[in-house]
Amino acid sequence: MARCERKVVVIGAGAVGTTYIYALLQTGMAEEIALIDLDRDRVEGEIMDLSHGLQFIPPVNIKAGTYEDCADASMIVVTAGAKQQPGQSRADLIRKNAKIVGAICGEIGRHASEAVVLMVTNPVDTLTQVALERLGWPRQRVIGSGTVLDTARFKFMLSRHCGIDARNVHAYILGEHGDSEVAAWSLSHIAGISVEDYCRICKVCDYKQHHKHIAEQVRDSAYHIIDYKGSTYYGIGLSLVRISGAILRNENSVLTVSTLLQGEYGIRDICLSVPCIVGENGVVRIIDARLSSEEQEALNRSAQAIAKTLATAKEEQLASA
Numbered sequence: 001m002a003r004c005e006r007k008v009v010v011i012g013a014g015a016v017g018t019t020y021i022y023a024l025l026q027t028g029m030a031e032e033i034a035l036i037d038l039d040r041d042r043v044e045g046e047i048m049d050l051s052h053g054l055q056f057i058p059p060v061n062i063k064a065g066t067y068e069d070c071a072d073a074s075m076i077v078v079t080a081g082a083k084q085q086p087g088q089s090r091a092d093l094i095r096k097n098a099k100i101v102g103a104i105c106g107e108i109g110r111h112a113s114e115a116v117v118l119m120v121t122n123p124v125d126t127l128t129q130v131a132l133e134r135l136g137w138p139r140q141r142v143i144g145s146g147t148v149l150d151t152a153r154f155k156f157m158l159s160r161h162c163g164i165d166a167r168n169v170h171a172y173i174l175g176e177h178g179d180s181e182v183a184a185w186s187l188s189h190i191a192g193i194s195v196e197d198y199c200r201i202c203k204v205c206d207y208k209q210h211h212k213h214i215a216e217q218v219r220d221s222a223y224h225i226i227d228y229k230g231s232t233y234y235g236i237g238l239s240l241v242r243i244s245g246a247i248l249r250n251e252n253s254v255l256t257v258s259t260l261l262q263g264e265y266g267i268r269d270i271c272l273s274v275p276c277i278v279g280e281n282g283v284v285r286i287i288d289a290r291l292s293s294e295e296q297e298a299l300n301r302s303a304q305a306i307a308k309t310l311a312t313a314k315e316e317q318l319a320s321a
Contacts (some may be wrong), residue, residue, distance in 0.1 A: 003114045005280075006031040009065060009073040011104055013037035015039055018046050019237035020077065023064070025050065027241060028058030029248045033075075034065025037080065071111040074280075075247055077240065078104055078131070081121035083231070095124060098313035101127045105134035116247050116282040119144040119258070120240065124177050126309045128193060128258045129271040140283040144258030147173040147274035148182055151241040151256050153218045161214065162198065164190055170257050171195065173218060174295075175272050175302030182298040183215040186291055187275070199312030243278065250280035257283065262305075264288045265296070270303045270310070 008030045010017050017035070024030055037043045043064045050062055081097040088252040101121055108117070117135065119128040119142070128144035135142060141168055150173035152166075161167035171188035175181045188195040199210070225232045244255040256273040263273060264286045291299065 003074050004032060004072050007034070007069075007075075008032070008244065009034045009076045009115070010070050010250075011036045011076065012104045013039060013042045013046055014079060014120070014234055015231060015233040016240075017077070018050075019081035019233040020079065020240045020291045021046075023192045023237045024244060025057050025060055025062070027245070028060070029241075030060055031244055032061045034069040035062055036067065036069070040064070048175030067107040070108050070113045070115060073113060073115040074116045075118060075244060076108060076113070077118045077120060077244075080104060081096065081127075082191055089148075090308050094309060094312045095315065097121055097123075098126060098130050101130050101132055102132075105131050109135050111231065115141070116280075117142045117170060117238070118243060120236065123309055125258045125271045125273070125306045126313050129260065129310055130313050132260060132271065138287045139260040139262070140281060141193075142260075143276075143278075143282055143302065144271060144273075145177070145236065145243065147155075147175070147177050147181060147256045148202045148243060148273075149236050150177060150218055150221075150273075151271070152239055153221050153233065154183060154214070157214045157217055158188070158195065159188075160204070161210065162190060162195075169195075172275055174256065174274055174291075175299050176306050177273065178256065178305070179219065180298075180302040180305040181219055181273075182295055182302055184289075184291060184295055185211060187289055188296055225273070231270065246278040247280055247282070249307065252279045252284060254278075254287065259283050259286060261286070265291070265299060267300070267303045270306055272299075272303055272306055 013035055035043050047062055047064050081100055119131050121127050124144040154171050154173050155166045155169045156167045158171055170192055172184045173181050174184050190198050220254050222232055246284040255278050257276050258271050258273045259276055260271050261267040279286040
């Protein structure tokens with residue numbers, strides 16, 4: 001079935017999935033949005049609530065969907081998954097979410113879809129790879145939200161430090177969406193000037209020490225938000241809208257989505273985040289930039305950390321096969 005160019009299917013009616021839909025509705029980018037969840041009452045309630053505001057936004061059709069909606073979707077956004085419970089090990093969470101994602105991909109795979117699948121469920125890099133292997137689709141069409149939000153946090157903190165509009169700060173967080181993420185200072189610049197040189201010109205701080213502090217703040221942001229309010233959903237919801245815009249409008253935007261590397265950056269057979277050109281069919285091109293030796297070593301360590309997590313996820317796949 002030919003895909004509808006602006007149809008989005010969201011799988012998962014939790015806080016992230018519904019916040020994303022709420023933000024997406026206001027952009028006018030989607031002409032149809034279908035929400036899928038095992039909790040049908042929750043879906044009906046969310047769709048009813050959102051529908052009551054349709055007169056205030058650009059025209060869009062929203063509905064409680066089924067997996068049949070995947071057949072002609074342009075995008076399938078997977079946010080479903082378990083939250084880590086107090087006392088639950090990370091390994092247990094990975095196994096549980098790997099099982100959930102495997103089942104979802106089984107349902108998606110039953111339909112001849114040409115959509116781009118955007119994975120959001122954590123650990124997102126590992127589960128992007130689980131989804132890619134389960135679906136057997138080309139690597140460019142199965143991507144993860146990756147470090148798009150981490151990159152936004154990085155740019156925000158740099159903008160606040162330098163007194164520059166965040167939209168004029170160009171910087172990237174690479175690698176895992178997690179503790180081993182890498183701040184790519186060598187790729188960071190303001191008005192064509194490297195951030196390092198810009199800080200030297202300003203002479204307002206010890207730039208090396210402050211850069212370390214900023215990278216730590218970015219890495220730990222989610223932990224602080226969770227401590228304060230229990231979970232994060234606004235930032236990730238808006239970052240998903242940004243990725244959606246690149247796909248639905250075929251923007252060819254540079255975004256740090258999680259994608260399967262096959263030799264780029266010297267890494268093979270691991271999904272992680274690097275700058276990618278994103279368009280209507282997913283990843284158009286991976287930008288294989290030159291990193292500093294320290295950054296490349298850190299990216300290699302990040303890939304190794306993801307590989308360990310992936311091994312845990314695959315244990316669950318084998319056990320449930």
